[in-house]
Amino acid sequence: MAQKMQNERTLVIIKPDGIQRSLMGEIISRYERVGLKLVAMKMVLPTPERATEHYMVGGEEWLETVGEKAAAAYEKKGEKSPYKTYRDNGVAILEANAKYMSAGPVLAMIWEGSHAIPLVRKITGGTEPLGTDVGTIRGDFTLDSYQLADADNRSIRNLIHASGDPEEAKKEIAIWFDEDDIIEYRHIQEQILYDVNMDGILE
Ligand code: GDP
Numbered sequence: 001m002a003q004k005m006q007n008e009r010t011l012v013i014i015k016p017d018g019i020q021r022s023l024m025g026e027i028i029s030r031y032e033r034v035g036l037k038l039v040a041m042k043m044v045l046p047t048p049e050r051a052t053e054h055y056m057v058g059g060e061e062w063l064e065t066v067g068e069k070a071a072a073a074y075e076k077k078g079e080k081s082p083y084k085t086y087r088d089n090g091v092a093i094l095e096a097n098a099k100y101m102s103a104g105p106v107l108a109m110i111w112e113g114s115h116a117i118p119l120v121r122k123i124t125g126g127t128e129p130l131g132t133d134v135g136t137i138r139g140d141f142t143l144d145s146y147q148l149a150d151a152d153n154r155s156i157r158n159l160i161h162a163s164g165d166p167e168e169a170k171k172e173i174a175i176w177f178d179e180d181d182i183i184e185y186r187h188i189q190e191q192i193l194y195d196v197n198m199d200g201i202l203e
């Protein structure tokens with residue numbers, strides 16, 4: 001049973017600011033050292049269309065929820081949202097995200113291992129770099145905030161995209177990779193991480 005969990009896959013994208021800040025190696029090492037296995041990697045210059053497709057995997061529902069979240073943030077600051085509906089706010093975020101993601105080359109990767117999805121999210125940190133924990137990638141390597149992003153009417157620059165749940169991961173992987181881009185192999189450390197008796201015989 002545990003063996004099946006080892007195959008969990010998640011999509012990680014180092015966004016254009018991560019590339020331009022020369023943080024590729026640093027970021028990759030964070031996922032690598034925890035014990036995850038890299039099974040695909042590709043440098044891509046995304047078109048705005050592909051970036052839009054990526055952010056729309058959550059469909060109309062995502063436009064509403066992200067718009068609602070942003071509207072709540074305006075209220076919390078004692079301001080009124082400039083958008084008529086949650087959806088309008090969601091569309092504005094989508095457009096800003098697509099512009100950000102297609103601003104330059106990105107590095108798309110698939111990481112595999114037990115709990116790959118929540119593990120990568122934990123290591124990556126929360127959406128807003130300013131508010132997230134020290135020790136996470138977004139907390140340690142950049143300084144953006146919703147306040148800065150909103151003042152310039154742009155997307156929050158948080159270095160990385162990481163899938164949020166298994167359904168999102170599956171859809172997102174299909175946008176960036178073909179099946180034969182993914183390499184299945186045995187990593188030697190699986191003998192320590194997953195082998196029941198640590199004797200090299202996988203039960
Ligand atoms: P992530 O999974 O942590 O990247 O966050 P989400 O999937 O919720 O949102 C995707 C992207 O939309 C984020 O990386 C932000 O760039 C943007 N975003 C999300 N929520 C907000 C918000 O409340 N306000 C603004 N301005 N942008 C947001």
Ligand code: MG
Nearest residue numbers: 161162163164
């Ligand atoms: Mg997300």
